Amino acid sequence: KNQVEQSPQSLIILEGKNCTLQCNYTVSPFSNLRWYKQDTGRGPVSLTIMTFSENTKSNGRYTATLDADTKQSSLHITASQLSDSASYICVVSETSTGGGNKLTFGTGTQLKVEL
């Protein structure tokens, strides 16, 4: 069964500090991996998307890495800000025929940035 596991489940850091969120998956055949940020009560917003051949991608202070061999990804947040407080969701897409790849969602890491 395809699975996406994220760790830690929750994290509290001080403003200005860096942090790294982890995502391990067993989805096959792999198409791409995305990280989303979801503010409380809102829909997820895409941060990065990586295909099999990409091992790092940045979006401002967010940097995602992908190791397709070990099926692991990480999201590194640099110089955290209060507005980074949100749930971060790892989503892995499975290649399928007939259009519209099947997505498997992690349950997210809840990040809180404090003063």
Next chain:
Amino acid sequence: DVKVTQSSRYLVKRTGEKVFLECVQDMDHENMFWYRQDPGLGLRLIYFSYDVKMKEKGDIPEGYSVSREKKERFSLILESASTNQTSMYLCASSVAGYGYTFGSGTRLTVV
């Protein structure tokens, strides 16, 4: 930017009521999806559609139906709402399985 609009942010309905959740996207995407999100369970796919009048069941279709009469609109229908359908509902659209965009979500409470 692609915009996916869900008609209601918050909704309170009574058990047994028929509930319609509407979703509209403005970028001519072929694919549209309905998910529900519950604490500790992540997002789970209810139904999806690859074209007008076309629909396929996702992982948890029981108690739901959908309608796609126009390409830009994908409706989720709860035929007879129950308390276990209290959840956050998220609509998404994409083209060729790439670049999913989510709506802001509808938090439905069934009392």
